[in-house]
Amino acid sequence: MPDPLVNATLRAFSDDLASDRPVPGGGSAAAYAGALGAALAAMVLRISAKKSEEPLEPRIAELDHLRADFLRLVDDDSAAFARVAEARKLPRATDDEKTARKQRVQAGLLGAARVPLECAKTARRLLDACERAMGTAGPATVSDIGVGALMAETALRGAALNVMINLASLDDAGQVKALSEELDRALDGSEELRTRVLQFVESRVAR
DSSP: OOSOGGGSOHHHHHHHHHSSSSOSOHHHHHHHHHHHHHHHHHHHHHHHHTTOSSOOHHHHHHHHHHHHHHHHHHHHHHHHHHHHHHHHTSOOSSHHHHHHHHHHHHHHHHHHHHHHHHHHHHHHHHHHHHHHHHTTOOTTTHHHHHHHHHHHHHHHHHHHHHHHHHHTTOOOHHHHHHHHHHHHHHHTTHHHHHHHHHHHHHHHHOO
């Protein structure tokens, strides 16, 4: 990717997503959702830290690291899929060309599955962090931790879809099994976790 997506304006990024180009796509959008969620959770803790007797700096630092990881993954995801697209354009007039093309495509698909898998794992860590932060949120910021948890789940579920679509075309059964199991671990219990956070938030903001 010649120009990093994370350096684009919000409008430019949304324009890129809306274009007829295959990248950026859902994987990059999922990663950016995660960055937004981590930013919101960090904001909540920074505001809470002003009055908290508990030192919140380590937890804030964790969220800042998660946000940095998500921002990197915005571009990593698009770059990974771009390599698949480039491989699919390789010539296949001869048997040797067909073999070389297939190898490049398969290698690209593996990379394109691994990047959103990292995003899914990162999103699960963010969702866990949102649950830990919800009790710290004050009346004015508790809704923000709820939005952060929703963004975390969006990143997790969106990344999972991108893992699955790439694994569906991968021929290496061993890699498919291993990556699928890693994804299952990231997803396991995430819906219940998100529900707990939202129920807590809604109990504080109910009219």
